[in-house]
Structures are given as C-alpha cells and as structure tokens.
Amino acid sequence: MKIISAFDVVGPEMIGPSSSHTAGALKIAQLARNLAGSGIVKVRFVLYGSFAKTYHGHGTDKALTAGIMGFSANDKRIREAERLAREAGIEVSFVSDTEDTPIHPNTVDVVMSMENGTSMTVTGISVGGGKAYIVKINGEDISLSGEYCTLFVHQKDSPGVMAHITTAFRDTNLNIAAMRLFRTKKGQDAYSVIESDDMIPEEVVKRIMVNPDIYIAKIITL
Numbered sequence: 242m243k244i245i246s247a248f249d250v251v252g253p254e255m256i257g258p259s260s261s262h263t264a265g266a267l268k269i270a271q272l273a274r275n276l277a278g279s280g281i282v283k284v285r286f287v288l289y290g291s292f293a294k295t296y297h298g299h300g301t302d303k304a305l306t307a308g309i310m311g312f313s314a315n316d317k318r319i320r321e322a323e324r325l326a327r328e329a330g331i332e333v334s335f336v337s338d339t340e341d342t343p344i345h346p347n348t349v350d351v352v353m354s355m356e357n358g359t360s361m362t363v364t365g366i367s368v369g370g371g372k373a374y375i376v377k378i379n380g381e382d383i384s385l386s387g388e389y390c391t392l393f394v395h396q397k398d399s400p401g402v403m404a405h406i407t408t409a410f411r412d413t414n415l416n417i418a419a420m421r422l423f424r425t426k427k428g429q430d431a432y433s434v435i436e437s438d439d440m441i442p443e444e445v446v447k448r449i450m451v452n453p454d455i456y457i458a459k460i461i462t463l
Contacts, residue, residue, distance in 0.1 A: 263304040263314070265347065265367025266292070268463065270308025272375050272387050273351040273363040275461045283332040283354040284309050289343035292367075296335065305349065306333050314371065344376060378432065383423050387463045389436035394449065395457040398424045398431040402454050406433060409448040415439055 274281065286305050288296050296302050300319075307322035309331065318325060326333050345366035352362045364377035375385040385391060396402050403422065410417055416438045424431035441460050449458045 263300050263319075264371035265369070265373040266301045266349065267304040267308040267312070267314050267319070268371065268373040268387065269349060269363075269365030269367060269375070270305045270351060271311065271463055272308075272365065272373070272385060272461065273353065273361075274309050274311060275387075275463075276363055276375070276378065276393060276459065277353045277355065277361045278459070280356040281309065281331060281353050282356045285334050285336060285350075285352040287336045287338055287350040287352065289338050289341060289348040289350075290346040292347050292349055293337040293339050296337070302335055305335075305351075309333070309351075309353075381423060381425055381430070381432065383432050383434065384421060385434050385461065387461055389418055390439065390441050391461040392433075392435040392437070392441050392445065392449075393457070393459045393461050394433040394435070394455060396431050396433060396452075397454040397456070398426075398428055399454050402431075402452065403433070405452045405455075406435065406449055409445050410435070410437070412448065413442065413445050415441065415445065 286302070288301070292301055303319050303322050306326050307316065307319040310322055310326055310329065312318055312322065323333060344364070345368065347367040348364065350362055350364050352360070354360045362379055363375055365373055365375050367373045372386070375383060377383060385393065394406060407417070407420075417435055418438050419436040421434045422431060423434075440462075443460070446458045446460060449455055
C-alpha cells in the first residue's frame with residue numbers, strides 16, 4: 242500500500258483554483274527562472290494537453306508568469322503577475338499547442354531569452370498536488386524537482402568530471418541524497434543533478450567551477 246501525506250490530499254497553500262494548473266505551473270516557471278539565472282527579458286510559454294485547453298480559465302497563465310517573477314504559490318501578487326512582469330520589462334506570451342502529443346497532460350515549454358542574447362528552453366510537467374518536474378533542458382532529457390536543495394551542473398562528458406563534483410561535496414562535508422547524470426552523447430554535453438539533504442554553499446560551486454570541463458554550476462532552491 243502506498244503511504245500518502247496530508248499534503249498529497251489537500252495540496253499546497255496557494256492562490257488559484259487548481260494545484261496542477263496553478264501551484265504546479267508556478268513551480269515549473271520558478272525552476273526555469275533559477276536555471277536561466279538573472280537577465281530574463283522575454284518568455285514564451287508553449288502549452289500542451291490540458292494546459293493548452295484551460296490555461297486562461299484556471300489561471301495557469303498568471304501562475305507561470307508569477308513563477309518567472311519569483312513569486313511563491315501563496316503570493317497575492319499572482320493575480321497581477323502579468324502587469325508586474327510588463328513593469329519589470331519582461332515580455333510574456335502564450336502559445337497553445339493542441340496538435341502535438343504532450344509528455345504529460347500538463348506540459349509547458351518555457352522559452353526564455355536573456356539580455357545578453359542567450360536563450361534557454363525548459364520543459365516542465367505538473368503532476369498534481371503542486372508538484373512539478375523539469376524534464377528537458379534545451380531538448381535534452383533531465384529530471385529535476387526542486388524538492389531538495391539541488392546543484393545543477395552542465396559539463397563535458399569526460400573522465401574525472403563526476404569524481405571532481407563528488408569530491409567537492411565530500412570536502413565540504415555534504416551528504417548527497419540523490420545524483421543523476423544525463424548526457425547527449427559520449428564525449429559531448431552532459432548534465433548532472435545532485436540533490437543534498439543540506440543547504441549547498443556557494444563554496445561548492447567555486448570548487449566545482451575550477452574544472453575547465455564544467456560549463457555551468459548552479460544551486461537550485463525554492
């Protein structure tokens with residue numbers, strides 16, 4: 242028998258009519274924002290499945306915009322998120338894709354453009370109860386929930402890189418709760434997602450970034 246918590250039954254504290262369409266959507270956008278970093282100037286949300294059909298009526302558009310703004314699920318500013326985004330200089334648009342088969346009934350691509358001219362596309366799914374996962378970054382498979390303090394690393398798939406990352410955790414006395422590696426092809430781009438029971442200090446990032454085969458190392462927290 243699967244044990245469930247009270248949170249699974251009542252869902253999170255939030256603004257909105259649906260945990261899947263509001264709190265979960267907001268969490269996807271929060272994670273996308275954290276992955277992209279500062280300087281987002283334009284975001285296009287491509288919605289699939291149930292999101293595409295009901296996003297406006299269920300407040301998914303407001304929730305996604307609020308997540309990009311960094312708001313929490315119970316922030317009363319969610320209702321004004323689109324106006325606040327405009328005032329912050331962030332251009333937000335929504336596209337409904339009802340033709341393609343989605344990964345999950347509640348799927349969204351978050352296509353972000355930054356002020357330095359770079360871009361990033363993050364695909365997320367909302368699975369109910371306010372829970373969500375990032376399942377793709379720039380088209381590459383990944384799995385990131387944000388439920389733990391997480392270190393996201395973009396690296397070259399080369400010998401010794403994973404040992405270098407885990408050594409940085411060991412040397413700062415941090416316990417790894419879970420660690421997953423995703424790669425595009427042998428010797429090319431790879432992504433590591435390391436979840437810790439403890440808060441990950443910036444010192445770990447500094448230690449990891451000394452390796453020339455590490456491109457990006459970011460701490461993801463919600």
